[in-house]
Amino acid sequence: MTMLLEPAEAAPAPETVIEVPRSIDPALPISDKVFFVVAKGIGISVLVIMGAIGVFLGLQSIPTFRRYGFSFFTESSWQPENDVLGIAAVLVGTFTVALVAMLIAFPLALSAALYISEYAAPKVKSFLISMVDLMAAIPSIVWGLWGFFLLQPKAIHVAHWLHTHLGWIPFFHVDTDPNAAPWAQSRYAASAFIAGIAVSMMVLPMAAAVMRQVFSQAPIGEREAALALGSTRWGMIRTVVLPFGRGGIIGGTMLSLGRALGETIAVVLIISPAFDIKFRPLEIGTSTVSALIAGRFGEATSAQLSALLTAGFVLFVITLIINTLAATIVARSRSGANAD
Amino acid sequence: MTVIMDTSSGIGRPETGGGSLEARNISAWFGSNKVLERVSLDMPANTVTALIGPSGCGKSTFLRVLNRMHELVPSARLNGEVLLDGMDIYESGHRITETRKRIGMVFQKPNPFPAMSIADNVTAGLKLTGTRISRSDREDLIERSLTRASLWKEVKDRLKEPGAALSGGQQQRLCIARSLAVDPEVLLMDEPCSALDPTSTRRVEETIHEIRQQVTVVIVTHNMQQAARVSQQCAFFLAESGTPGGIVESGATKDIFGSPVDKRTEDYVNGRFG
Ligand SMILES: Nc1ncnc2c1ncn2[C@@H]1O[C@H](COP(=O)(O)OP(=O)(O)OP(=O)(O)O)[C@@H](O)[C@H]1O
Numbered sequence: 023m024t025m026l027l028e029p030a031e032a033a034p035a036p037e038t039v040i041e042v043p044r045s046i047d048p049a050l051p052i053s054d055k056v057f058f059v060v061a062k063g064i065g066i067s068v069l070v071i072m073g074a075i076g077v078f079l080g081l082q083s084i085p086t087f088r089r090y091g092f093s094f095f096t097e098s099s100w101q102p103e104n105d106v107l108g109i110a111a112v113l114v115g116t117f118t119v120a121l122v123a124m125l126i127a128f129p130l131a132l133s134a135a136l137y138i139s140e141y142a143a144p145k146v147k148s149f150l151i152s153m154v155d156l157m158a159a160i161p162s163i164v165w166g167l168w169g170f171f172l173l174q175p176k177a178i179h180v181a182h183w184l185h186t187h188l189g190w191i192p193f194f195h196v197d198t199d200p201n202a203a204p205w206a207q208s209r210y211a212a213s214a215f216i217a218g219i220a221v222s223m224m225v226l227p228m229a230a231a232v233m234r235q236v237f238s239q240a241p242i243g244e245r246e247a248a249l250a251l252g253s254t255r256w257g258m259i260r261t262v263v264l265p266f267g268r269g270g271i272i273g274g275t276m277l278s279l280g281r282a283l284g285e286t287i288a289v290v291l292i293i294s295p296a297f298d299i300k301f302r303p304l305e306i307g308t309s310t311v312s313a314l315i316a317g318r319f320g321e322a323t324s325a326q327l328s329a330l331l332t333a334g335f336v337l338f339v340i341t342l343i344i345n346t347l348a349a350t351i352v353a354r355s356r357s358g359a360n361a362d
Numbered sequence: 363m364t365v366i367m368d369t370s371s372g373i374g375r376p377e378t379g380g381g382s383l384e385a386r387n388i389s390a391w392f393g394s395n396k397v398l399e400r401v402s403l404d405m406p407a408n409t410v411t412a413l414i415g416p417s418g419c420g421k422s423t424f425l426r427v428l429n430r431m432h433e434l435v436p437s438a439r440l441n442g443e444v445l446l447d448g449m450d451i452y453e454s455g456h457r458i459t460e461t462r463k464r465i466g467m468v469f470q471k472p473n474p475f476p477a478m479s480i481a482d483n484v485t486a487g488l489k490l491t492g493t494r495i496s497r498s499d500r501e502d503l504i505e506r507s508l509t510r511a512s513l514w515k516e517v518k519d520r521l522k523e524p525g526a527a528l529s530g531g532q533q534q535r536l537c538i539a540r541s542l543a544v545d546p547e548v549l550l551m552d553e554p555c556s557a558l559d560p561t562s563t564r565r566v567e568e569t570i571h572e573i574r575q576q577v578t579v580v581i582v583t584h585n586m587q588q589a590a591r592v593s594q595q596c597a598f599f600l601a602e603s604g605t606p607g608g609i610v611e612s613g614a615t616k617d618i619f620g621s622p623v624d625k626r627t628e629d630y631v632n633g634r635f636g
């Protein structure tokens with residue numbers, strides 16, 4: 023070894039040659055070139071469309087921000103006829119509905135994904151996967167109708183029960199007497215809670231699909247290592263599958279949060295609009311940014327339209343931030359690293 | 363005779379004496395494809411048994427039948443009995459987790475838990491089987507297991523680093539340490555050195571040599587020298603075209619290599635096959 027190395031080390035430094043990396047022509051076949059150009063074009067146009075929406079909304083918002091300034095974010099009422107308007111209440115409403123939706127969707131999606139990827143027998147598995155996909159294909163207006171006609175009559179009983187037993191927690195409080203006789207149909211209907219349940223059904227399939235996909239990518243070698251040590255299936259899931267899928271759990275949840283924040287039609291159908299800032303999801307009345315826009319769009323003057331578009335712009339920015347965060351988390355995690 | 367821990371946990375078994383393992387008429391299928399036919403093999407306590415044979419003849423399948431890993435493949439089925447110290451591990455009364463704890467396995471590809479520290483990797487088996495252990499016992503166990511896998515010297519100052527930070531050979535020895543930490547009676551090894559360099563291979567072989575006093579070892583290997591070096595008995599598997607695999611010849615390693623009875627065994631061990 024040393025014998026071989028020594029002459030090389032002792033040799034005089036060779037005259038300096040300036041090295042230039044040689045060019046390597048990939049010489050793509052025509053079909054590849056066409057595909058490359060088309061794919062690149064489509065990719066760029068997606069970005070351009072996204073950017074254009076953002077720029078359009080941003081430009082439309084300038085007059086509103088000029089006129090109302092920061093009070094656009096702190097004012098809760100929306101009375102363009104009196105020249106006072108702001109999105110404080112609808113932002114709170116938006117997040118309340120989304121929070122309720124995620125509180126319900128997250129545990130359901132996680133357990134559904136775990137069951138499908140880890141416990142279900144192969145036949146049951148493909149059946150369940152297509153059921154969840156089918157659930158994603160149901161139009162949101164149908165979920166809205168479901169929420170209004172089928173869910174609401176049942177959910178007000180749940181809301182009443184929660185108020186009666188957990189009403190001392192502000193989150194479950196409703197501004198009424200739980201023991202009042204004709205309580206039904208009154209203060210518990212048309213609430214953020216009921217809208218949140220409907221929205222949770224809409225976002226659940228996406229969250230479950232993302233989680234299931236990362237769970238099924240957990241390395242077989244590590245799974246077998248855990249089982250061969252004498253682990254139960256649940257022990258294996260806890261030590262291998264869940265740590266591996268953490269990025270997918272967080273990412274899938276945030277992606278569906280992004281969707282829950284923007285959900286419109288189901289919310290419009292269920293809630294009765296109210297513009298006070300409150301954190302009482304069980305109580306009647308709330309509003310969300312998208313429900314506000316949908317509700318006021320038809321009768322808006324051009325100044326009002328600009329205000330509504332500004333509200334839309336704020337929502338756009340919020341969802342963009344959340345989705346970007348989600349994508350970053352998924353990409354940083356072990357499971358997402360080689361998935362793109 | 364050193365007792366490690368609380369005997370009631372099942373881990374306090376004296377560190378002397380492995381279990382005896384006996385396979386009786388094992389047949390195995392993947393779907394409708396029969397890959398093993400009526401294979402019987404006696405693996406006495408405290409011997410190293412080497413399984414040799416060409417690729418695809420069912421060695422891994424046989425090994426996985428021995429600690430109930432075979433049934434993890436959805437289409438897999440089997441017939442026959444595997445007796446651990448005289449008791450059939452496929453009997454319905456036996457808990458599968460207990461069986462796998464008593465019959466450990468080291469895989470071809472090193473598979474430490476990458477996010478766990480080296481120390482946590484060693485004790486992962488205890489955690490997974492819900493075995494409690496005091497802090498000082500835990501440190502002892504980590505040192506002893508890593509020493510038995512001849513990895514202690516290399517990692518004793520970096521026990522908190524993640525398992526993925528080790529080289530392939532070190533990872534494989536970490537996996538051996540992890541298996542030894544639950545104090546199995548039998549250790550199954552499926553080509554444990556196929557991804558390792560000669561030095562690491564040597565280390566693993568020394569480890570096998572040392573643990574043989576306490577654990578019964580069954581090892582699959584494609585390396586004839588290795589089989590000759592580490593094992594006391596040897597079984598030659600073969601699946602002739604279109605037929606399920608089976609054992610052509612088994613016996614003391616020196617006989618299989620020195621004076622094989624079957625012509626096919628002689629050809630294989632002398633590298634004159636196919
Ligand atoms: N998961 C599986 N599904 C279906 N068939 C399988 C599966 N695993 C193995 N087989 C088949 O079973 C037969 C035996 O495979 P096995 O892995 O036991 O061979 P082996 O002796 O370990 O080979 P090698 O030396 O290459 O590891 C092969 O024909 C293989 O195709």
Ligand SMILES: [Mg+2]
Pocket residue numbers: 421422423552
């Ligand atoms: Mg194999």
